[in-house]
Amino acid sequence: MIYLLLFWEFFKIGLLAVGGGLVTVPFLFDLTEEYSWFDKRELIDMIAIAQSTPGPVGINMATYAGFNAAGIGGALLATLSEVLPAVIIVYYIAKMLKRWQDSPYVEKVLKSIRPAVIALILFAGLDVAKETVVDWQTAAVLVVLCAAMRLYKKSPFFYIAASAVIGLILKI
Amino acid sequence: MVGLWQIYCLFFKMGIFTFGGGYAMLPILQSEVVRKRHYVTEDELLDYYSIGQCTPGIIAVNAASFIGYKLRGLGGLLSATLGVISPSLVIIVLIAMVLRQYMDNQYLQWMFGGIRISVTALIINTVWDMWRKSVVRVRDYIVFAAAFGLMWCCGLSAALIVLLAAGAAFIPDIRRLKK
Structure with missing residues (x-):
């Protein structure tokens, strides 16, 4: 059940967070109010750690949040769910771009x-x-x-x- | 043809050296994918960033997906995306499990302080290179100034700025109007 929730919540973030870096933060704040995966203080720690460790901040945040919620499986699931919408959308845009690039x-x-x-x-x-x-x-x-x-x-x-x-x- | 495993490893390496948001990855992409390997041109890289800006998702991942697609289609796209997120998965899980107390280590903090400055310098340097290449016509200068001004004083979102700049493409040249 928690895996389903994690998938759904991070898929939503991946779909709605448009832009770079810390745009996922407000969505994660919303999560602290709905679930007990992590609280606001932990979220601030997470932001600091995500910014000073290798890897894009948005991805680090998803991994960290997923791990806190449901261990290694949660980390993997949250990260993959967050990139899934972008992967699908970019695939179609890249395809279109290839067809129209000479226009x-x-x-x-x-x-x-x-x-x-x-x-x-x-x-x-x-x-x-x-x-x-x-x-x-x-x-x-x-x-x-x-x-x-x-x-x-x-x-x-x-x-x-x-x-x-x-x-x-x-x-x- | 570039192998899928090769694409995965290249983006894995770039994921390790990206400290911060998607923009921190741009100088690394410029050096590895444009200058060294000639997989994409500098203009294409900028285009991927503009589109990645207005589409959902993390910009670094979006840019990686585009480059992967250009190299090997869907398989390349998936390899690049998995490559760029893999280091985060490993490193963050390790930190969450055992390394958390070491993050407060003073020596580590000093190293990160230095790294953050070089990330800033790399971004400035990349902007300089791209500016020289892509801001050439009078209208380019106007779009650049307008975009910067709108963010500075009105706090417009990046996605909106990109859409406005796309619209500006259809404003005809004044010189042509006079003829």
Whole structure:
């Protein structure tokens, strides 16, 4: 029974949460009022853990919530149920896109959307910056990292590993 | 042709190195899938993000699904999606079971502090690259400024911004009107 409920609730979240990152949070808050899978305090812990561990935040949240509700089976079920609606929808859109990609109208619309998406990404980046750049030290590290990325085209994995070491040395 | 297992492993690796939301994954996709392997073009990647923005689901997963579909159809889509969610399943379950007390560890916190800064820098760097490539016409500048302004002052949702920008494609050029 709990598996059925988990499937249904996370399928709904996957269908209704449009956008990135933390958009699933309000839905998870609703869950705390309806079920005793986790309470609000645990949810806040979950958000912190989901943000600072590898993996997209939305997926981490589903896994964590599912595990709290019904163990490993729950984690697996909640995560798969959450991605299922998107998988179905993206499949049909990708199919359509393939058929229509040479249409001048589709090309025109996509070209018009690109600058807006770049603005969205910049906005999200500034949002993250507000959280991470808290003093002169962190601001200096950000500037140095940005400059290094422009000068040396190394893979992002390199910079993520290097910045973990920098964090340890500077005690950020 | 790219093997399904290969697609799964590639996205598994990218899932491990994604700290934060779907945008944190963009620089990694740009480097791995566009620059290094040439599976998709930079424009295609941006298009997947715009569509992923307005369709239900986690953006990182949506983008992965699109790339997987382009490589190998439905099988590729499923491999990419499972690949990108697998690290979360393993890591989060481990944390929930045994590692929870270690999350407060001071050294780990310092490492994450550093990682968060490089995620910020990677996003800024990616925006810079994409800006140079895709914001070229006068109307691109206008759409960019309008999108940023509408989010800044009116807090419009990302999905709505993308839909408005799609509509803007049908506004004719002023220069052409004068002729």
